[in-house]
Amino acid sequence: MEENSPLFGALLEKLENFSKTSIDLFKLKAIDKLSDILSNVVFYVLIGLLAFVFLLFLNLAIAFWINDLLGKEYAGFFIVSGFYLLLILIVVVFNKRIIRAPLISTLISKLLK
Numbered sequence: 001m002e003e004n005s006p007l008f009g010a011l012l013e014k015l016e017n018f019s020k021t022s023i024d025l026f027k028l029k030a031i032d033k034l035s036d037i038l039s040n041v042v043f044y045v046l047i048g049l050l051a052f053v054f055l056l057f058l059n060l061a062i063a064f065w066i067n068d069l070l071g072k073e074y075a076g077f078f079i080v081s082g083f084y085l086l087l088i089l090i091v092v093v094f095n096k097r098i099i100r101a102p103l104i105s106t107l108i109s110k111l112l113k
Contacts, residue, residue, distance in 0.1 A: 037110050 059080050066076030091098060 033111055
């Protein structure tokens with residue numbers, strides 16, 4: 001029995017080292033996935049912010065242009081606002097197909113990568 005004790009101790013030590021290594025590997029994989037997802041989020045937020053500023057100035061220019069065409073000081077802003085109200089209604093109606101499903105699919109594929 002004493003001959004098996006050192007073998008059992010060595011096996012137990014290897015098992016302990018294996019479990020520590022497995023936990024460390026799991027942590028590193030989780031950090032890798034999290035950093036990949038966060039870098040994508042930061043990138044898309046930055047792109048979204050720049051697109052917002054671009055669209056803001058573009059919409060102001062379109063509204064002022066429509067004002068000049070119609071000769072009214074407010075008509076262009078009402079028309080541009082109506083366009084965005086219609087766009088909001090479309091997004092609300094098709095929320096699951098347009099926004100949620102692709103977002104969930106992307107997140108799941110990133111996490112399972």
